[in-house]
Amino acid sequence: MFNQVFIEKSCLSNLRAQNILNKLNKKDPIIIDDHESFFNKVKKPYLQKRDNLNLFIAEKKGRLVKEAPDAYGLDNGKHYYFIHAYNCIYECHYCYLQGYFHSPDIVLFVNYEDIGMNIKELCHNKNETYWFHAGEFSDSLALSHITDEIPYLYELFGPLKNAKLELRTKSANIKAILKQSPLENIITSFSLSPQSHLKQTEEKTPSLSTRLKAIKKLSDHGHPIGIHLDPIIFTENFKQEYEILAKELLEHLDSKLLQYISIGVVRFSKESFYQVKKNYPQSFFLAENMNTSFDGKIRYPRPMRMWILSQVKQILIQAGFPVEKVYLCMED
Amino acid sequence: MKLLVFAHPLEAIAFLKNEKCEALNFLFQGIYQFPSGYILITGEGPQNASETLAGFLGAYHHKIDEIINFGVCGLLNSKYSNLLHQMVEIRTSYLCLKDHLEFKSYTLVHGKNDLPLLDCITHSDRVHNTELRPIADLLDRELWSLASVAKRFKKPIRSIKTVSDIINHSSNDICEVVKENAQQYSEKHYFWFNSLKSETHTEQSSLLPCQSYFHFSFSQKKLYQKLIRSSQIKKIPVSKIEEIQSCLKNKNFENKKRRTAVLIEELEKVIHPFKFKLEQDLAIYKDHFNGLKGNVTFDKNLEQEKIRLNIELENSDDFDTLIHKLSTFPQKKWSDFFKGNINV
Numbered sequence A: 001m002f003n004q005v006f007i008e009k010s011c012l013s014n015l016r017a018q019n020i021l022n023k024l025n026k027k028d029p030i031i032i033d034d035h036e037s038f039f040n041k042v043k044k045p046y047l048q049k050r051d052n053l054n055l056f057i058a059e060k061k062g063r064l065v066k067e068a069p070d071a072y073g074l075d076n077g078k079h080y081y082f083i084h085a086y087n088c089i090y091e092c093h094y095c096y097l098q099g100y101f102h103s104p105d106i107v108l109f110v111n112y113e114d115i116g117m118n119i120k121e122l123c124h125n126k127n128e129t130y131w132f133h134a135g136e137f138s139d140s141l142a143l144s145h146i147t148d149e150i151p152y153l154y155e156l157f158g159p160l161k162n163a164k165l166e167l168r169t170k171s172a173n174i175k176a177i178l179k180q181s182p183l184e185n186i187i188t189s190f191s192l193s194p195q196s197h198l199k200q201t202e203e204k205t206p207s208l209s210t211r212l213k214a215i216k217k218l219s220d221h222g223h224p225i226g227i228h229l230d231p232i233i234f235t236e237n238f239k240q241e242y243e244i245l246a247k248e249l250l251e252h253l254d255s256k257l258l259q260y261i262s263i264g265v266v267r268f269s270k271e272s273f274y275q276v277k278k279n280y281p282q283s284f285f286l287a288e289n290m291n292t293s294f295d296g297k298i299r300y301p302r303p304m305r306m307w308i309l310s311q312v313k314q315i316l317i318q319a320g321f322p323v324e325k326v327y328l329c330m331e332d
Numbered sequence B: 001m002k003l004l005v006f007a008h009p010l011e012a013i014a015f016l017k018n019e020k021c022e023a024l025n026f027l028f029q030g031i032y033q034f035p036s037g038y039i040l041i042t043g044e045g046p047q048n049a050s051e052t053l054a055g056f057l058g059a060y061h062h063k064i065d066e067i068i069n070f071g072v073c074g075l076l077n078s079k080y081s082n083l084l085h086q087m088v089e090i091r092t093s094y095l096c097l098k099d100h101l102e103f104k105s106y107t108l109v110h111g112k113n114d115l116p117l118l119d120c121i122t123h124s125d126r127v128h129n130t131e132l133r134p135i136a137d138l139l140d141r142e143l144w145s146l147a148s149v150a151k152r153f154k155k156p157i158r159s160i161k162t163v164s165d166i167i168n169h170s171s172n173d174i175c176e177v178v179k180e181n182a183q184q185y186s187e188k189h190y191f192w193f194n195s196l197k198s199e200t201h202t203e204q205s206s207l208l209p210c211q212s213y214f215h216f217s218f219s220q221k222k223l224y225q226k227l228i229r230s231s232q233i234k235k236i237p238v239s240k241i242e243e244i245q246s247c248l249k250n251k252n253f254e255n256k257k258r259r260t261a262v263l264i265e266e267l268e269k270v271i272h273p274f275k276f277k278l279e280q281d282l283a284i285y286k287d288h289f290n291g292l293k294g295n296v297t298f299d300k301n302l303e304q305e306k307i308r309l310n311i312e313l314e315n316s317d318d319f320d321t322l323i324h325k326l327s328t329f330p331q332k333k334w335s336d337f338f339k340g341n342i343n344v
């Protein structure tokens, strides 16, 4: 999976780091002082993730938990994200990380305890609900079989009754979660799109049916589930495709365990859009007109995307999803 | 024509021997001409490389279609020690100036050959340690400078190197090793160059229709090409586009410009039906203001509901008309349009 593995000197004695090296069967990683001396220091082309992907095992310094953007949250609680990794093994054509970091290399941070301490400190007000999201800069679960962070997160959030954790993923990598007893405040959320869209816009991610099977397994074990129908991409027959998806989803999910279903239309930061055009000039979302929108992001024209959102919302409600669980994402 | 770039004359020796090369009378030495291109010997190091390539391209850029750099490089990553004395092609070029890593990198053109594809970092100094291994597997002294000048002159550049040595602390006598093998490397490079099949770059058909029926302004041409690109992504059959064109050819128009405008409109209808529908709706709102002297415009990105009226009011009738138009404007419907209430 990785061309070369680098490890910070300070992580050499870290048990989690050793565990990662064992799992990757890398006996002789290259020892470096600090990942920041190399990662993001030079512009490494994004598409080198296909055949020249490196891994850095490091300690995250500075702020480990950050306030999430306004539109992130589903309710009025306080929303934060924590940084457990940079970059991702998957290759979604619309991924905003391609315009965010200057390198596709993966950095795994192994100082979970520091992150945990930060989280505990933040949840000081017992009357307030605090949401934490893993995966702002990476998929939350794609590498969880290597990092072993899931048991730690369950242990951390178990007693934190006023905190909720969202593990957002496009993977079907749920083995570690299935080993845990469900917790009301840990929600595994899956990003889904119709299979024909996945095929054209995502590489290396599991198919829709594999993700649906993972949802069913978690649901059968009583784990709370979140769904993101995001990013929605306009195609001539997207309505029919989302009708099928909604129906299939209901067949795989105990709706009592569904916490929310959020819907969002494809959007890009300026830099990501530039990268997308460069990396995937034939991608089918580039076939539609997009403009700079209210917040500087590149989107479909407002009437069009509002129409798309209303259509998908309607489809979900007609399929039987409770209206109060459907959220519109990243819109004013 | 191709421009072949080498750091040292010895590296170019097989080319100079086997091609009918003649020294070119130029401002500085080290430039040769042969039937299908030019050879440039830059001298060692990034500064020599950029000065000479920029100087040459300044005078001859119009004659050069592609630049190929041939040279040697050191190996930073012993994982690839099997590549010693082998040819590789460079994928991305990085730079380290003294101790400073330059952020900018250049991704080179590469062909469909069997050479291993690796990254190379150009260093301003001769180095004997592998500290830069996290950035690239190979080390040279010129490539980044060549790539940056090539980019400035908008010329594609590729680079073929032979791995001459494995970098370690004891690799001090490397110059001798390179000298010893230079001729052999040069012959290998020449052999590769000779077997280089000219890869045919088939231009994507722009389907620009016959100029005797259509006349495209600059912006129409750009729009037309954008539409064709979208149609290709959406896999709309070429025959459909051609059908629209030939149908318009058979119709009478006041002039070619008008026919071209209709062509673009018809293509929009087929390629972007949603956008076309939005434009139709907007036209209805615009028509509401018919009868007023001036023009009505909407937010060009359709983000905001605002409407801009640039109206001339000459007499009381104009005032009355404006008041009537404003008071009967379907404000609620207009607002709903922006909430996605569209009949698609």
Ligand code: SF4
Binding pocket: A087, A088, A089, A090, A091, A092, A094, A095, A096, A097, A137, A138, A139, A170
């Ligand atoms: S799964 Fe998420 S983080 Fe990974 S490539 Fe796709 S969009 Fe990016």
